Amino acid sequence: MSNNRRDFLKLSGLAGLGLIGTGMSSFKSAEEMERLPEMIKRKRIQHFNMSGFAAPKLDKVRVGFIGLGMRGPGAVNRMSKIEGVEIVAICDLVPEKVDKIAKSLENTAHKPEKYSGSAYAWKKMVDRDDLDLVYIATPWDWHTPMAVYAMEAGKHAAVEVPAAKTLEECWQLVETSEKTQKHCMMLENCCYDFFELMTLNMARDGFFGDILHAEGAYIHDLLDLNFAKNAYEDMWRLKENYRDGNLYATHGLGPIAQLLDINRGDQMDYLTSLSSADFHMADKARELAEKDNFYASFVEKKFGGNINTTIVKTKHGKSMMIQHDVTSPRPYSRLHALSGTKAFAQKYPMQKISSGHGWIKDDEMKVLQEKYTPEIVKKVGELAKTIGGHGGMDFMMEWRLVDCLRNGLPLDQDVYDAASWSALSPLSEWSVAHRSNSIDVPDFTSGSWKTNKPLDITLNGGGTTKVIV
Numbered sequence: 001m002s003n004n005r006r007d008f009l010k011l012s013g014l015a016g017l018g019l020i021g022t023g024m025s026s027f028k029s030a031e032e033m034e035r036l037p038e039m040i041k042r043k044r045i046q047h048f049n050m051s052g053f054a055a056p057k058l059d060k061v062r063v064g065f066i067g068l069g070m071r072g073p074g075a076v077n078r079m080s081k082i083e084g085v086e087i088v089a090i091c092d093l094v095p096e097k098v099d100k101i102a103k104s105l106e107n108t109a110h111k112p113e114k115y116s117g118s119a120y121a122w123k124k125m126v127d128r129d130d131l132d133l134v135y136i137a138t139p140w141d142w143h144t145p146m147a148v149y150a151m152e153a154g155k156h157a158a159v160e161v162p163a164a165k166t167l168e169e170c171w172q173l174v175e176t177s178e179k180t181q182k183h184c185m186m187l188e189n190c191c192y193d194f195f196e197l198m199t200l201n202m203a204r205d206g207f208f209g210d211i212l213h214a215e216g217a218y219i220h221d222l223l224d225l226n227f228a229k230n231a232y233e234d235m236w237r238l239k240e241n242y243r244d245g246n247l248y249a250t251h252g253l254g255p256i257a258q259l260l261d262i263n264r265g266d267q268m269d270y271l272t273s274l275s276s277a278d279f280h281m282a283d284k285a286r287e288l289a290e291k292d293n294f295y296a297s298f299v300e301k302k303f304g305g306n307i308n309t310t311i312v313k314t315k316h317g318k319s320m321m322i323q324h325d326v327t328s329p330r331p332y333s334r335l336h337a338l339s340g341t342k343a344f345a346q347k348y349p350m351q352k353i354s355s356g357h358g359w360i361k362d363d364e365m366k367v368l369q370e371k372y373t374p375e376i377v378k379k380v381g382e383l384a385k386t387i388g389g390h391g392g393m394d395f396m397m398e399w400r401l402v403d404c405l406r407n408g409l410p411l412d413q414d415v416y417d418a419a420s421w422s423a424l425s426p427l428s429e430w431s432v433a434h435r436s437n438s439i440d441v442p443d444f445t446s447g448s449w450k451t452n453k454p455l456d457i458t459l460n461g462g463g464t465t466k467v468i469v
Contacts, residue, residue: 002442007152025243025429026165026184030442036430039167046446051263052453055156055183057408064089064112064131064155066122066146067138068097069233071160075137075242076101077389077450078395080108081403083466091115093233122146133405135156135159135187139236144169151182158185158401161250163418166426167442172421174444177415185401185411186418188254190398191391194377196255196336200457201372203259208340214259217323217335223280226326227295244275244304245429246324250421252334253322254413259338260318260389263416265454268320271312273428275305280327310428312441322424369464375459376400383467403465413453419444 027033038337061084065076068090079085087110092098095116102114108413115121126149134150136143136159144164147157164170173432177184182223190196203211225231225274226238240247281303288295292398307325314320323335343355352359353368360368384392406410423442431439445452 011270016246025245025433027424029431033331033430033433036426037169040440040442042073044446046173046448047175048179048181049445049452050174050181050183050446051416051448052410052419053181053183054408054410055143055181055405058084058132058405060084060086060132061402061405062086062088062130062132063135064091064123064125064128064133065101066139067141067142067160068092068094068101068302069137070231072137073097073101073137074389074394075135075306075398077104078398079135079402080105080110080189080391081387081395083468084406085402087112088130089113089115089125089128089207091122093117093119093121101308105309123149126155128149131155132354136160136258139233140165140240141236144172148172148176150358151176151180151184154180154182154256156183156185158183158187159418160187162186162233162248162422162425164422166446167423170423170442170444172206174419178298183405183411184415184418187397188286188413188417188421189390189393189397190251190334191258191413192256192376192396193255193334193336193347193391194373194381195351195375197337197377198372198456199338199345200255200259200281201374202345203338203340204454204457205372207343207368207372208338209342211259211318211338211340213319213339214319215321215323215335215337216254216256216302217325218248218251219323219325219328219330219333219335219399220325221329221332223284223329226281227284238298241281241303241326242301243425243429244308244423245427246308246310246322247272247304247425248324248326249310249322249424251427252324252336252352253320253424255336256320256322256338257417257421258455260314260320262314263414263420263445263449265449266318267315267443267449269313269315269421270438270440271310271424271427271431272306272436272438273310273431274436275308276349277305277393278303278327279306284342305432308422308432309429310426310431373405374457375463376457378465380467383469386469395398399467400467403459403462406439406465407462409462410456410458416444416449 090112098116115125150157285298310322374441384395
């Protein structure tokens with residue numbers, strides 16, 4: 001094992017993020033898991049309310065990227081096409097990845113400085129005094145320590161999902177953001193899906209009446225990808241599946257949390273979670289190990305169940321269901337569905353809306369689409385589809401982030417969203433381990449959810465940032 005790899009693993013452990021590759025959950029011990037309900041009860045005074053917070057305008061948004069593996073390269077490419085963005089620095093543990101991205105920017109206005117070769121290289125990058133935003137697209141263990149370090153260094157943090165793996169990390173993000181008054185936005189791209197945005201706009205107009213139930217999911221057959229040798233550094237994504245719960249909740253949860261005004265008028269109260277047994281991963285490890293000794297270390301590991309179902313009750317009596325399945329042979333689905341007192345909508349397998357027993361007709365659907373397509377989609381939707389990133393929603397998310405920073409507007413997702421959406425994972429692990437008993441969801445807003453204003457889905461005060469094509 002190289003010294004760089006030893007440093008990488010050592011730093012992850014020192015950050016209090018659990019033991020990598022040991023088969024343990026995100027809790028460092030059984031005792032820590034048992035203390036979770038008591039941790040939730042602790043009282044906390046809010047230092048500063050980051051909901052609705054608008055940082056000073058940035059005419060130029062100087063960005064540094066950490067992590068150039070699976071997600072980072074696409075983000076660099078997309079951000080390079082947004083007016084007012086200057087890509088100042090790029091960082092990855094592997095020098096070849098940094099060199100490749102630097103080369104891809106040679107014919108652009110961006111001339112980033114390169115950082116690599118050490119598990120600590122990202123700290124040197126973040127310590128620069130010419131950065132405004134740190135974009136974090138690394139393995140999950142690193143998300144919170146990097147975001148916290150960035151905010152304490154005076155930079156805004158944009159961090160891939162999930163923003164945190166433990167409740168303690170969730171609180172670290174909240175407390176650091178409030179203390180530094182720096183944004184911590186979790187990059188939940190599914191909140192910028194075209195249908196999700198349309199249903200959010202419809203909900204705001206009262207089309208669905210009172211929304212009483214909503215569903216979200218991340219159902220994606222990643223069995224072969226998780227076992228692929230060259231997909232994820234040190235097989236980290238496969239090792240995450242030693243945990244048993246909803247490991248990747250935010251894609252399904254984020255959009256429906258916005259629909260229900262979670263943290264902005266309502267609050268998740270408690271949840272219960274249930275997982276099936278593992279019917280695929282252990283078998284896959286044994287199958288591969290018979291032909292390749294590389295997989296021998298995975299044979300005796302206990303993997304989480306195929307499908308997890310987590311249900312949530314809100315303070316105002318509404319219900320949510322969030323599912324996770326990355327191993328079963330079934331079609332991709334994020335499930336996005338909402339049931340109101342007047343109407344119902346669902347995205348998968350078809351985008352449909354109903355106000356009774358049957359679906360509305362196609363011509364009526366077109367009328368609704370014309371009426372309720374949000375401003376952001378009208379502004380950059382077609383460009384986003386061309387530039388790409390999960391059908392365009394990645395680019396819309398990044399364009400909106402930059403436009404808010406340049407115009408001094410609150411971000412669509414704040415640190416309370418990052419914390420509460422991420423917290424579903426460790427909470428679901430606890431519930432699964434305790435025969436699906438319910439557990440309270442912490443109030444990361446310290447009560448301010450009662451008066452926080454709903455998310456503004458207009459472009460009021462913004463929409464001025466151009467796209468460079």
